Amino acid sequence: MSSKIKFGTDGWRGIIADDFTFPNVRKVTRAIATYLETAYTKNRPVLIAYDTRFLADQFAQTAAQVLADLGWTVKITDRDCPTPVIAYNARHLNSAGALMFTASHNPAPYCGIKYIPDYAGPATPEITDTIVANIESASDELPGNNPSGSISIFDPKPDYLQFIYTLLDVEKIKSANLKVKYDALYSTSRGYLDEVLLHSGVQLESFHDWRDVLFGGGMPEPKGEELIELVEAVIRDQADLGLATDGDSDRFGIVDEQGTVLSPNYCAVSFSKSFN
Structure with a gap:
């Protein structure tokens, strides 16, 4: 299945239950985590958000479990969330970046995952190329039952709206x-x-x-x-x-x-x- 996973400017998109599956989400999340280990220390949280699509919240929870299993502190939004909001919080919370589960304006059968770095802008080609290179060796196995990291829920809205009102x-x-x-x-x-x-x-x-x-x-x-x-x-x-x-x-x-x-x-x- 890894041959189907290709990153563009906005990450990887696929059809739910065809190529966008829970095993592939685990595989891509581990590939992103391998990149994170070269760019950040684990005292910085990884944020996760998702849109309103079918299973997007469950895909997000799966990614959170994988990252926590790898020792990361994960903060996942309390509901579906706009991409600009999670991007703002990625910088505001001094994070190791954010994973956003969305297929943007694409039809309902699609879902996607994009990595947003801590500077709140799109990932550079160098970053996405590194993630793609990590996919082949990444595992799609279920995470263990005793994660060394943690998962918590947070509300990204208050700080974002406070910022918007200053503009x-x-x-x-x-x-x-x-x-x-x-x-x-x-x-x-x-x-x-x-x-x-x-x-x-x-x-x-x-x-x-x-x-x-x-x-x-x-x-x-x-x-x-x-x-x-x-x-x-x-x-x-x-x-x-x-x-x-x-x-x-x-x-x-x-x-x-x-x-x-x-x-x-x-x-x-x-x-x-x-x-x-």
Whole structure:
């Protein structure tokens, strides 16, 4: 099975119960652990998070057990978690990096695992090449019953939201009296983006803000046909803005007051120009 395990920029993805299996997760986790031993000391925790996909939480727990068996202190999130949140905490908590179980905007049958280093950005090709090189010799065996490390549950949200609020002019947003529609697309952003919006005083209506491992039969990707309901709501209620995220909340979709879906690239360029 190791021949199927190939890392890209965002780690390894596969189809659940085909190549993305519990034995392969154990194998990849041990390959990551071998890299960690060359880059960090074991007094730094390894963080683990996961998205809303089928079995993602169980894959995450399996990885935690493997790492604890190898002597690492593991902190696993108390619920599914946005990728930017676990990335922030990887740096904030002075960790040895984080494992994120997600297939991002891919269809429901997929899951994935990415390694996020302690600097909170994507792993470099040098890091992923090292991990891939470790896979062939890594074991897929079950961990033992007497781990030398430990596993604990933590809530990554409070520190992350506190950081986010330092970047926002909350009072100015409140003064705008915005009417916003938010489509969570059954993703990890529920309980995060909506909480920030409510804290900022917007009039909010939310859609699909619960876990559905099949993503309502659609794709967890905030664009095109996946945002029809959001567009209709913005136009119907004359809202100022529509917002949506992908499965692990590191991609966004924006609908303007006329119901036009704006691409992330367009928004980023326009935002950049406004400061030049």
